[in-house]
Each structure stands twice: as C-alpha cells, then as structure tokens.
Amino acid sequence: MLVLLKKEKKEMLIEYCVERFGISKVIFENYQLYEGSKNKIYLIKELLELRFIPESSGLCIFRFDKTPKPTTNFLQLFSADISKNVLDIGEKDLINYCKGNDLQVHSGSNKIEPGFIAIRYNNSIVGCAHWNKITVRNQLPKSRRCKINYY
Amino acid sequence: MNKQKQITLQTRIAERYARIVDNKDEFSRSINQPLKQSFRINSLKGDTEKILESLRKYDNSISPTNWYENGFTTNLDNLGSSIEHFSGQIYIQELTSMMPALSIADVNESKRIIDCCAAPGSKTTQLAEMMKNKGEIIANDNKHSRLKALRGNLDRLGIVNTTVTLRDFRSFPNTEADIYLVDAPCSSEGTIRKKNTIKRNLKEKDYERFSKIQKGILNRACEMAERGDQIVYSTCTFAPEENEHVVNSILEEHSVKLNNINIKNLKMGKGIKNWKDEKFDSEIEKCRRVWPHHNDTDGFFIARIEKC
Structure with missing residues (x-):
C-alpha cells in the first residue's frame, strides 16, 4: 500500500538529489512521490484509484533508511540530469560493474565525495555505487547483474 | 530429428492456410526462413x-524499418x-509486436490505456514511450510468474x-479507459520463424480452447468500454478460429464497429470473409493480417474495434 510521501521527507529527498547529484528540483514537479513497504520511495505520474490493490505503481527510485539510497533505475532514467558525484569508467570496469563486482580505486575518484555515486560509461549513467574513499562498492541489484558482450 | 519435426510443422501450417494466403509458395518459403533479431529504441532513455x-x-548490420522510426533489425542475435x-535504451521486440500500438490512431499523453494481457511488457513499454511517460497505463496479467x-x-x-x-x-x-489493448494468449503459429516452442501437434480443439479464452477477454473489454473508446485486439497466430471468428462474435454480441488500420509503408492483408463453414460479417475485412512474406516478419493479426 502506497502513501503519499510526507512533505518534510519529500523536501529532504529532493534536496539530497540536488546536493548529491546536481539534479534540478524542476524534474520532480511533474511527479508524485509515494512511500511503500521497506522504506521504498516510488516516483509516480499519478496514483490510480482502482477497485483493488495493484501489484505495483510507478518506479522505485529510492530506499530511505538512515540515508537515502538511489536506485539504479532512477539514476539511469535521469542520466542526462546528473552532474555531480559521477565516476566515469572504461570498458574493463564496465564489464566488471555489470557483473556485480566492486571496482578498483579509480583515477577519477578524487572528484567524488564519499557516499552514493553514479557510474557513467560513454556519457550514460549505468548504475549506482557507494564510495567510501577506499572501494567503489557495487550497488547493482542481483536481478540486473549480467555479462555484457557488446559495448 | 528436430529438423524433421520442424519441416513437418511448417508444412502443416503452409497447407492449413494455403487457401487464405495471397501467395502460398511465398508464404511457404518465408516461414522456413529464420527471422532477424529486431529491437525498438526507447527514447525515454536518450x-x-x-x-x-x-x-x-x-x-554495422542495423537496418531501420520503413514503417516505424523506432523499429530496427540486426544480424546480431544477442543484443540482450x-x-x-x-x-534500457533498447528493447528486443518482434517487429509484428510493435504493430498494435502503431495501429491505435491517437495514442497521446492524455489517454488512459489498459493493456489487458501485458506481460512481458513489450507493448506496454512501447505505449508508455509513445505517451512520453505521461498519461496512465494499467498493465494487467493473470500469471504471477509473468x-x-x-x-x-x-x-x-x-x-x-x-x-x-x-x-x-x-x-x-x-475500470474506465480510453483504449483497451487485448493482445490475447494464442497458439502463436505466427512466431514459427523465431520460436521452436510452439506446440507441434496443435489439434482443432486447441484452436477452440484459445478461442474461448480470447472471446472471454475481448468480451470483458467490450463490456467495460464506453461509447467512443477503442479496443485493439491482436494475436500472433494465423488461425481464423482465433482471429476473425473471435472478432465476428464480438460484432454479433456488442454495439461495436470496426475501424480501418493503416500503418504507413506496411503491407497488410485484409481479414478473411469465411473459413471452413463459417461466413463472417463483411466488416471483418477491416481487420488486418500481417503475413510473413509481406514484410519479412512473423505472422500477426490486428483488429481495431470502436464501442458505439
């Protein structure tokens, strides 16, 4: 069951997107944010009122535990709007990342702040990772991990 | 052994539909040819x-189709x-599967669409892209596993x-909607060029079984629709029992009419007027059959119904 995200939490989330990834507040104006089970936040065009409970609505964009954790789907969808805390990777790292492996410390890692980061290949965001100044930890969900042959 | 089975299946299909196809030799030849992989570009992701x-x-083998700007074919067989x-920048999808969404006259950002048999989501995601991720789509399926x-x-x-x-x-x-898409479960004979998973020994009673399910789903969509709403019915089979016969029964039972379908540069055949002992309403000719040899695709059937 989804409930409309409380105003304070919504503002906190949007502020996080602005501060962390440089995403403009404007992109959220056309959507509604709802909270579901397991602290998951959903981006929805409009929540439909049906005569029964649907299986799912919209796109899960965050998990809100102690801090917000962006989903790979969210970062991919707003790829063009993300300008901060982005780690550009090459072909070898791309294959590793898509398999679900953590990445070796990268030469571009001095431009990113500790926390959740966006992984970019060939100008497109491919997913989410966590940087703790030592390791780039893979945050790709198991269901999305795969072997990439063409890139 | 497998090759022998495949030939038997294709021969059976060629013989069964020889009377209703415009060129039985070309049809028979085409269903024995493998199909290129096709995909659709998802402009929501770039x-x-x-x-x-x-x-x-x-x-470098990617070729555009001349009837859909987002539809392409490739010689690679593993774009997945x-x-x-x-x-998510591309979606691997049969070319024929892209046709129902294109047959709807006015898909736009203000519509509500119900995709009645949506999994795995080829047409749902295509419609969402055509609606620029706006409007409302209800994607329904009856199997949790799907x-x-x-x-x-x-x-x-x-x-x-x-x-x-x-x-x-x-x-x-x-549930109110402007458009109901019924891409019904079927015997899938039209996918013979691509899949070896279609049932090899389909019997007459199998067509009847599918037909009963298809009528049930299409009937429910027609019940729910209000005057002016569109219902698009499609299958990936050649069988008239699952195509014209189903649409004909809806014409008899509901206040509906059929609309013409035009997809620019796509060659399509008309719905057939009769099959075995059954004669269909003359309106049925407005249905469209996509034969494999016409556009180098799978086989497909589409009807555009409007509630009166």
Whole structure:
C-alpha cells in the first residue's frame, strides 16, 4: 500500500538529489512521490484509484533508511540530469560493474565525495555505487547483474 | 530429428492456410526462413540518434524499418548482452509486436490505456514511450510468474506512468479507459520463424480452447468500454478460429464497429470473409493480417474495434 510521501521527507529527498547529484528540483514537479513497504520511495505520474490493490505503481527510485539510497533505475532514467558525484569508467570496469563486482580505486575518484555515486560509461549513467574513499562498492541489484558482450 | 519435426510443422501450417494466403509458395518459403533479431529504441532513455550511433560502433548490420522510426533489425542475435539493452535504451521486440500500438490512431499523453494481457511488457513499454511517460497505463496479467518479467522491463526502461495489476481479465472490475489493448494468449503459429516452442501437434480443439479464452477477454473489454473508446485486439497466430471468428462474435454480441488500420509503408492483408463453414460479417475485412512474406516478419493479426 502506497502513501503519499510526507512533505518534510519529500523536501529532504529532493534536496539530497540536488546536493548529491546536481539534479534540478524542476524534474520532480511533474511527479508524485509515494512511500511503500521497506522504506521504498516510488516516483509516480499519478496514483490510480482502482477497485483493488495493484501489484505495483510507478518506479522505485529510492530506499530511505538512515540515508537515502538511489536506485539504479532512477539514476539511469535521469542520466542526462546528473552532474555531480559521477565516476566515469572504461570498458574493463564496465564489464566488471555489470557483473556485480566492486571496482578498483579509480583515477577519477578524487572528484567524488564519499557516499552514493553514479557510474557513467560513454556519457550514460549505468548504475549506482557507494564510495567510501577506499572501494567503489557495487550497488547493482542481483536481478540486473549480467555479462555484457557488446559495448 | 528436430529438423524433421520442424519441416513437418511448417508444412502443416503452409497447407492449413494455403487457401487464405495471397501467395502460398511465398508464404511457404518465408516461414522456413529464420527471422532477424529486431529491437525498438526507447527514447525515454536518450536521444535516438545517439543510441543508434553507439550501437553502430559494434554492429554495422542495423537496418531501420520503413514503417516505424523506432523499429530496427540486426544480424546480431544477442543484443540482450549489450550495454544499450542493460541501460534500457533498447528493447528486443518482434517487429509484428510493435504493430498494435502503431495501429491505435491517437495514442497521446492524455489517454488512459489498459493493456489487458501485458506481460512481458513489450507493448506496454512501447505505449508508455509513445505517451512520453505521461498519461496512465494499467498493465494487467493473470500469471504471477509473468509479472516479474513485466516489472523488470518497466524498471529497466524507466516507465513511471504504469500501474501493474494481477487479474484474469475476464473478471477484471469495471475500470474506465480510453483504449483497451487485448493482445490475447494464442497458439502463436505466427512466431514459427523465431520460436521452436510452439506446440507441434496443435489439434482443432486447441484452436477452440484459445478461442474461448480470447472471446472471454475481448468480451470483458467490450463490456467495460464506453461509447467512443477503442479496443485493439491482436494475436500472433494465423488461425481464423482465433482471429476473425473471435472478432465476428464480438460484432454479433456488442454495439461495436470496426475501424480501418493503416500503418504507413506496411503491407497488410485484409481479414478473411469465411473459413471452413463459417461466413463472417463483411466488416471483418477491416481487420488486418500481417503475413510473413509481406514484410519479412512473423505472422500477426490486428483488429481495431470502436464501442458505439
């Protein structure tokens, strides 16, 4: 069951997107944010009122535990709007990342702040990772991990 | 052994439909030819030209279709392991599967669409893209096991305007919509060029079984629709029992009419007037049959119904 995200939490989330990834507040104006089970936040065009409970609505964009954790789907969808805390990777790292492996410390890692980061290949965001100044930890969900042959 | 079985199946299909196809030799030849992999570009995840440019770095066999700007074919058979597929910039989809969405006259951002048999989400995601991720889509399926693939595809392609439901559409509660898409479960004979999973020894009673399910789903969509609403019915089979016969029964039972279908540059045949002992309403000719030899695709059937 989804409930409309409380105003304070919504503002906190949007502020996080602005501060962390440089995403403009404007992109959220056309959507509604709802909270579901397991602290998951959903981006929805409009929540439909049906005569029964649907299986799912919209796109899960965050998990809100102690801090917000962006989903790979969210970062991919707003790829063009993300300008901060982005780690550009090459072909070898791309294959590793898509398999679900953590990445070796990268030469571009001095431009990113500790926390959740966006992984970019060939100008497109491919997913989410966590940087703790030592390791780039893979945050790709198991269901999305795969072997990439063409890139 | 497998080759022998395949030939038998294709021969059976060629013989069964020899009377209704415009060129039985061409039809027979085409269903024995393998089909190229096809895909659709998802412009919600980037600029179409840039995505194509990226794909062409490792695949110079990509060809556009001349009837849909987002539809392409390739000689590669494993685009599912490409970075563009991973990031939701492309969706691997049969060309014929792209046709129902294109047959709807006015898909736009203000519509509400119910995709009655949505999994795995090929047409749902195509419609969402055509609606620019706006409007409202209800993507329904009756099998829980198939919802995982549907949900996965919606997520991968970045779809936000869709609500997923799990119901047998024949008992779906009344829900208003502008467009109902009934891409019904069928005997899948039209996919013979691609899949070896279609039932090899289909019997007459199998066509009847599918026909009964299809009528049930289409009937429910027609019950729910209000005057002016569109219902698009499609299958990937050649069998008139699952195509013209189903639409004909709806014409008899509901206040509906058929509308013409035109997809620019796509060659399509008319619905047939009779099959075996059954004669259909003359309106049935407005249905469209996509024969494999016409556009080098699978086989397909589409009807565009309007509630009166």
